[in-house]
Amino acid sequence: MSQKKNFTKGFLKENPVFVLLLGLCPALGVTTSAFNGLGMGLATTFVLVMSNIVVSLVKSSIPDKVRIPSFIVIIASFVTIVELTMQGYLPDLYEQLGLFIPLIVVNCLVLGRAEAFASKNTLKSSVIDGLGMGLGFAMALTILGGVRELLGNGAIFGWKFIEGDGILVFILSPGAFIVFGYLVALLNKINKTT
Amino acid sequence: MKTFKRGGVHPEENKLSENQPIEVLSVPKRVTILLGQNLGANSKPVVNKRDKVKVGQLIAKGEAFISANLHSPVSGTVLKIDDVPDQVGHNKAAIVIDVDGDEWVEGIVRSSEIAKDIKLSKEEIVKKIQEMGVVGLGGAAFPTHIKLMVPEGKVPNVLIINGVECEPYLTADHRLMLEKGEELLIGISILMKGLGVSKAIIGIENNKADAIHLLKELANNFLGIEVQSLKVKYPQGGEKQLIKALINREVPSGKLPLDVGCVVSNVGTAFAVYEAVQKNKPLIERVVSVTGKSVKKPSNLLVRIGTPISDLIGKVEGLPEDTGKIIGGGPMMGKTLISMNAAVVKGTSGILVMRENESSRIAVKDCIRCAKCVSVCPMGLSPYLLAIYGEQERYEDAGLEDVMDCIECGSCHYICPSGRPLLDYLRVDKVRVGEIMRNR
Amino acid sequence: MSLLKISGSPHVHGDNSVKGVMYGVLYAMIPAILASIYFFGLDSLKVMLVSVVACLLFEYLIQKYLIKGEVTITDGSALITGVLLAFNVPSNLPVFVIIVGAFVSIVIAKMSFGGLGKNIFNPALVGRVFLLMSFPVEMTSWPIPKPLFSGKVLDAITGPTPLGILKEGLDAGKSVSELSQQLPDYITELLGNHGGSLGEVSAIALLIGAAYLLFRKIITWHIPTSYLGSVIIFSGILWLINPELYINPLFHLVTGGMILGVFFMATDMVTTPMSPKGMIIFGLGAGIITMLIRIWGAYPEGVSFAILIMNAFVPLIDKGFKPKRFGERIKNG
Amino acid sequence: MPISKDAITHPGIIHEVGSERIYVKILSQSACSACHAKGACSVSDLEEKLIDVKIPSGKSYNVGDMVTVGMEKSLGSKAVLLGYFIPFLILLFVLITMLAISDNELLSGMLAIGLLIPYYLILYLLKDKLQKTFEFRIKE
Amino acid sequence: MSDVIIYSVITIAALGTVSAMILFFVAQQFKVIENPKIDDVEEVLPGANCGGCGYAGCRNFAEAIVKTNTLEGMNCPPGGTKVMDNVASIMGMTAEVQAPLVAVMRCSGSKANAPAKVQYDGPETCFFAHNLSAAESGCPYGCLGLADCVRACKFDAMYMDEETGLPVIIEENCVACGACVEACPRDIIELRKVGPKSKRIFVSCINEEKGGVAKKHCSVACIGCWKCEKECKFDAITIENNLAYIDFNKCTLCRKCVVVCPTNAIHELNFKPRKPKPEKKTLENEVKTDAKVVVESEKTEGKPLAKIEDEATDNDNNKE
Amino acid sequence: MAKKESTFLNMVLTLLIITGLSSLALSGVFELTKGPIAKARKEKKERAIKAVLPEFDTMLLKMVMPETGKDSLEFITAYEDSLWVGTAISTYTYKGYSGLIKLMVGLLPDGCIERIAVLEQKETPGLGTKIADEKFKHQFIGKDPAKYILKVKKDGGDVDAITAATISSRAYCEAVQRAYDAFKRDGGNK
Amino acid sequence: MDYIIIFIGAIFVSNIVLAQFLGICPFLGVSGKVSTSLGMGGAVLFVMTLATMVTWIIQKYVLDPFDIGFLQTISFILVIAALVQMVEIILKKVSPPLYQALGIFLPLITTNCAVLGVAILTIQKEHILMEAVVFAIANAIGFTLALVIFAGIREHLDLMNVPKGMRGVPIALISAGILALAFMGFANLV
């Protein structure tokens, strides 16, 4: 696969959220606004890229059987780094994302990529893969958050352009499922036609 | 008023021919006797091409356990023994006889005098019935003698006679009960003797009050025969439902009436038994109702087995202009005929002609889960689900949902507001599940 | 003579059709429609019209342009959804909000599943609950009835529903007997001259319709009976324990959407179990959940939630409570 | 095996054929079984298990044959009961009693967890009996 | 400050070690018994999971191949020889050569050739219609046109021709998985050798009725007249139960039988069009409608069924 | 490079190294971010205190146990030029629509409410969250809870509840009342 | 009483799947068959309780005393991963047939997301051990409830001819959304 394709596949064809259906908990849990979605997406991207880097660097010095626990430790470390950094420098966002930051650890996307891709590929392609997938994830979360914010609050990225309250359900939990459902259907359709 | 509890429907009765006495249809020019007329294995021909046969002569022998003898209903020459299209157009083995005169084999008593005394013993009765090729005339054409051969360990204690005729339009049994009441009762007594029971109940639906009245009166002269009137409800004639209605026993899934101590026979069968045992006459003719709203002269005809259906139609002054469907049997369970050239078989209880505007099904829509089909199913099944399984080819699931219990009464399709062809899919299910079970 | 037809049996069909069933329900709703027009005036007519037109339009558009199948808006089911949605909202609901509700009912709750017969949740109720969550202000300001010919043409005074009065009062620590002065008497509640959603206020009008439905055998007794039964038993027990804290069962029966819900919405056959036993379980469950929410929950009214929650259980109920098979029980003798 | 309402079945492939038993390999699917991405994420959730089954009399099998192994559904529930639910009850019961008699959360917690050991020991001792209970059958 | 570091390292290292031990045991218990070859083999399989190989899915097939370590009797119809060659090279073996097959439709009872005499009113499935009665045309052998076969085909190799009411096989897509053969309740579809340059000759009828009866249902029925049998010099044609059958192993594609058939029941596919010569035997309209069927499946501009002209040129293609 | 064998020793060593390294790294990051985290927390609090009190230069912390409620309240007494200018009280209620609501209530020495800030809440967006809106908070400014009844109008008080969020409004009042009561009990000043 | 509030709260009011969005992957992935989803519930019940107990103890007696709370994530995930594996090994050692029976009956339990989430949540809520255990049990039950209802819905949807574009995941998600909507009726039900 060419590097470019490797990078772009995460956006449509193999979008981790809409197509592969990975990491749904944060995808539904934090996307009450586009900004939160973006924040979560970028945090995940960071963890993904960093752990991909480390995994592809150390891949040959790890015995097969402890691969997974080693990866978990590596990933968990980066998650904690994100956690601490956010707490220090983006306290408001940290509060909004709450529980879902530590849960990046169990996001199958991260572990899956480390395991399936980085542990077999070169540093460069691992970085590209992580970046592509991570940004795909971030994009998905931003779109989901954006749609929910727009419908639920009449705003995008906090910029309110419709007066009044919007349709509240969309920022509540049912709205997450419903919007997500239709987005998956839409993306299926797009992927089928292209 | 007695009836079965669960499910059932009440379609328009339309018994147009109920007041028409049974007429004898003249002998046709050629008859076609299918070798597989009855439930079970085909009969083996014992005549050859160009052989001369007489009325009542054995022409095919039932050799397998479940199969029956066939006798020539006419006298003439065997034209061929070959595949011919049956009522639905599939090619089936048959003996075709060209008619020539009306010569009967000896020993058949042809007088209409009523022979009351039952001279034969239990075993002789069963043997006679087998010899004479008597099969059930209630629809499935199950060889009657097998019903009388009670297996070890089962004890029948009541004979149930099915005079329900719950199918709309059909009146053959009704007329038979009215016109041959006494013979019928003698036939029943013979069956009782053959079976070794001392009790028989004739179940008749309330819309045949005259028959109930008549038989009740006549039954006073017979020991152990009781007539019971029943509320009109389809499919009361189904044997499981009838047993439930009359003696409140439920035949368990996959079991036979005998397992709850009874045997069910149709009134026509009882009459055939009478003729076979008392008159030595094989089953070569039966009463067929030819009816329909557009039919000029709805009738009940006594016809020879093997008569082309076109002859029957001719007798009622021809096929009406606007005919949309011709059905062998009643409107609920009958089969559509593909042409009128096919012949009457032992199981043919009626020929129903439907007008064009009656014969289309309503447009099929998706199931709206109205549960009507569930509530009318006399077997307590979930037809909507079974039909979906059929559609999606999930036959294993259909098997687990007891689709094999379906008696194919069609009540579910009849009632469905979405016009779903439920029974059609259930039939597919049943065939497929049958295949699966056989493969196991 | 055209071609003979061949088909499987049966060859006759009962005279029932989907359309017949649906229009039967519509006829049954006429008394309640009239009552709502009487009590809430032309506003109510407006809400109903908007809702019905929007529902039909959405259904038409989806069937024509997205599913690209047969258009079946004349079968009456979208019409019922429209009327019932209107029945479940206050008469002063803004047009925009009604249209959102119709969209949710038809597009999300019905057509996404494939249309009539396939939806798991009751469309009108999904629409209503969605609106309740999204527009709590609009959905909980109930205009006081201003009967059509009563002369007073006051503009939209809002007031609480009887259940609202009760809930608020109890939450504020008042006792039932203190509150009962504020509550309308039972005659008023039966007739419908009090605050509430369009179609729920007049229990009498609804009961007339319900009787028609039962008479025409469009609905069966199972769900209404078990639903109302469990409500009576549940509230009755609590009432007997402490009549100052828990109001009597009769009040629960005639107030809020109970009658509407029980006879018109909990009986929607699409979203309810298939076997009689299953229906009884459904009714019991819905009754209990309704009372849980009414008595201990945040909302004064729980009928919609209860029915929707039980809708979710329908597949399980259908699995667990099959119709009774013939011949399972061997009875000899 | 007739169509039985109460059987759970699992397709598998014969891995090894012994004199009396055959070993059938099944794929136990994890939560992600329905996931399209299981190729991308072959973590530890696609796992293979070997099931040994007694050979029905009069049949012979070859390595690589597709077979379906099955077991009464009630046995599945029984397995969940023994494997998970009873230990859960032990956990809960010990914890509650311990917390009732002492206030030491650490001790109570550790003890509750610790008492699982004798439970599994007992299971271990009942090994043979369990072996008989959880007998698989083979279809086709 | 350094306390934190010490505690952290101790805690996590301790936890890590414990996990390591646990996982060591896990590793011992759950030895991966998977042969990596399975993945490799699965990779080259088409992934259609059609079941044509006799296994539940492609992976099962791959497992079976690797497990049994033999290719005997193993064939992937969709993939054909190419895939099996690939598999063989992974396994380090040679694949059995299997002559490629393709599905052919052996009924030409189109709406025009076999006009409906009754009208079927029931669910759209051949299986049910077959059990209910003969076809609308009355032919108890002919195609029911309700597309069970088309639905069974997972390779988009079939579609229903609206005009003829018959299924059409798109040769290029057909992988000879046999699903349609299995699905057809009337056993109309047959898998035949593709033949050199996809040329095939076969009797497009399976009606076993006597000629007269068959002809009543359908104008292009095989009437069992023996003409083709007599014409064939290679003993490729046998007639049984009033029905001719051409053995594709013996047929040399000489096309002589095609011409003698009085009902045009013998079809030839993918031959060069013959030089059109005036037709003498059959009715004009029948030929036309029949031609439609052939053209559909040929996807060429074939003018069917005239006189023998160029059979010799094709004669040497028949060995394989 | 060949893969390491999965021997017991190898595995344990690898994991030890990895965990050791990662915990080292983590504690490093922790040390690095400790400052900023603490600062962020402090700033947030200070911002809130400043938002509810008039200008001040010194502040004094203490904990006061209210009569009702489980936890003690934090009192921040503020002085400008050693003059008591007001007290900020971090108060709470669990009766919010989604439980806990934390407020910072600024009281002037005379007991009047200076301003109120919402510290923490999980109310429904668009409904309960309006307790942080000016429109709602504004009505408390300058009110003396001794005269101004801290209850929603429905319950006989003086506070205009947020439409469709009575529960949140009620809880808000309760929290303010708790702060005020503690303030009074504490003697009002220091 | 507190326990009841925790219990009902976790099952109905803020259901782990429908309101907290934890364990969505298995919720969408496994819930195909009612019988197995019930069995899975049993397994989750045990694992979640056990994991919560262990992580609670670690938090309270290791992380808190040494003031290394920032290691929560990494230590919890290690413990949970190891624990889940350990249960499997023990079962396999103790009784292979039992283990096989489970294997054929249940999909593997990889609901790490929910398990870790509950472990962290219970710490955040400052539960005591018993409360933590009740919380874990309730969440496991809530998870099972959602799973079983959903398995039913999925089985049901399989029977329906859902429009092509919506088939599968989209319609499942929309059903889940409506279910979540209905569950909101339980708001404040304690």
Ligand SMILES: Cc1cc2nc3c(=O)[nH]c(=O)nc-3n(C[C@H](O)[C@H](O)[C@H](O)COP(=O)(O)O)c2cc1C
């Ligand atoms: C395989 C088989 C065996 C049967 N054996 C008996 C029997 O031993 N005794 C009996 O009374 N009926 C027996 N029956 C007849 C059935 O009970 C029943 O009368 C027959 O199938 C016709 O029923 P119907 O006309 O309701 O369709 C048997 C039927 C079948 C198919």
Ligand SMILES: Cc1cc2nc3c(=O)[nH]c(=O)nc-3n(C[C@H](O)[C@H](O)[C@H](O)COP(=O)(O)O)c2cc1C
């Ligand atoms: C749905 C259904 C309806 C039936 N209706 C009748 C009926 O009206 N009269 C009748 O004699 N047999 C009817 N039968 C056939 C009976 O079940 C049974 O086979 C028959 O009475 C046995 O008698 P026989 O063997 O003498 O025919 C019906 C069967 C079914 C399945």
Ligand SMILES: Cc1cc2nc3c(=O)[nH]c(=O)nc-3n(C[C@H](O)[C@H](O)[C@H](O)COP(=O)(O)O)c2cc1C
């Ligand atoms: C999804 C949803 C969220 C809600 N959130 C809140 C909330 O955060 N705060 C609140 O006071 N009421 C909230 N409510 C409204 C209450 O349920 C209730 O309607 C209201 O508090 C009392 O109504 P009133 O204020 O009009 O008297 C919410 C309602 C819904 C449907």
Ligand SMILES: Cc1cc2nc3c(=O)[nH]c(=O)nc-3n(C[C@H](O)[C@H](O)[C@H](O)CO)c2cc1C
């Ligand atoms: C007795 C009866 C009750 C009905 N109740 C409702 C209802 O509560 N809500 C609704 O949207 N449709 C209702 N319908 C109409 C229809 O069944 C409904 O739109 C389907 O759920 C759409 O698939 C009802 C229909 C009948 C016959």
Ligand code: SF4
């Ligand atoms: S399912 Fe069978 S038995 Fe039941 S109503 Fe339908 S046809 Fe009759």
Ligand code: SF4
């Ligand atoms: S009667 Fe028809 S519409 Fe009603 S449930 Fe049965 S199949 Fe569905």
Ligand code: SF4
């Ligand atoms: S046409 Fe028949 S044989 Fe060919 S691919 Fe399709 S189903 Fe298989």
Ligand code: SF4
């Ligand atoms: S070939 Fe067979 S399966 Fe295909 S449409 Fe014709 S009858 Fe049906």
Ligand code: FES
């Ligand atoms: S289960 Fe939570 S992200 Fe998958």
